[in-house]
Amino acid sequence: MSNANWPLWEVFIRSKQGLSHKHVGSLRAADAQMAVENARDVYTRRSEGISIWVVQSNDVFASDPSEADSLYEPADSKVYRHPTFYDVPDGISHM
Amino acid sequence: MKENNIEELERQFQEKIDNDIKIEPRDWMPDAYRDTLIRQISQHAHSEIVGMLPEGNWITRAPNLRRKAVLLAKVQDEAGHGLYLYSAAETLGADREETIDDLHSGKAKYSSIFNYPTLSWADMGAIGWLVDGAAIMNQVPLCRCSYGPYARAMVRVCKEESFHQRQGFEIMSTLANGTPEQKAMAQDALNRFWWPALMMFGPNDAESKHTEQSMRWKIKRQTNDELRQQFVDITVPQAEMIGLTVPDADLKFNTETGHYESGEINWDEFWQVVKGNGPCNKDRVDARRKAKENGMWVREAAAAHAEKRANRSKEKRA
């Protein structure tokens, strides 16, 4: 048996309290516990984090980049969702 | 897929690259782009891993505890660099196990610099200063590479590399300012590593068959000769500063261009080492193979432990 049987894990690190976990890379490990330990060794050698999430890469379901146009077009056409769409008369503040 | 369809996809792909839009793993890409990246990234990963061997050779013989801790941390960083890069290659569909087998069978290449032996403690200085210095010069432009995961790995690597070069230069300058014997040791290390370090940038542009396409794809952002020139221009004054002599009788500063002109690299030696006939090629690959074999029981035990733990938590839930 070799590494080939170890699943791939995606690693997410919270760099400090108050910030969300951010994807930093991936690694192979036999199980979740080992994935966390390996992530500690390779992704936090310079105090980059205070909390680690690992997720098996197989469990990530991703959107299809070739469908990006149809997925995101509805948002692109709704410019009125941004505050810059509106005219605010001169002299009005705190808005 | 129809032919004109592929042409259209290729046109869109090149348009993205020209507009500096990064390519991500699930985006369409030409097969040749994928293959080029897999080859380059896995070679790069192998270089990080094999690169641990010449320095690992001196960890137990470092002259004091500070130097030992620093060297250990540096070599550990290189292991991390290997991991980031193998992971980046995996995002392109490369199989991790196969990639490593290719290194062990001699099919895959790694940087030829690591096929030179480390004969004295001063070599730790020369490697950090020159070899990591040259690697940084190569890697900084790769932070802007068109392939997202490779570029992101390079950003991490470059951040970590900066102490590698400094610790090497510190070793060199300490020796160069020490006893006459220590200074001679530093000079000897520079003599042996200078030319192989220049070779790290690869063949001259005219001989480099992949450069043009790689530049068009923004996998490469500067040519071999441009990077080599930058390295010489930066490094020669550093050697002078610590009183060491660069072993190149033809080296001279051109006041008109503002650049150093160097002597001819021994390309015969370069190709010999690339083809496997360098002083340590066999040792390096043997050491990697042995490490894999000797680590087998650890990997087996970890897998068995993971299985046991999984079963136990299943029982608990039942």
Ligand SMILES: [Fe+2]
């Ligand atoms: Fe490195």
Ligand SMILES: [Fe+2]
């Ligand atoms: Fe390094």
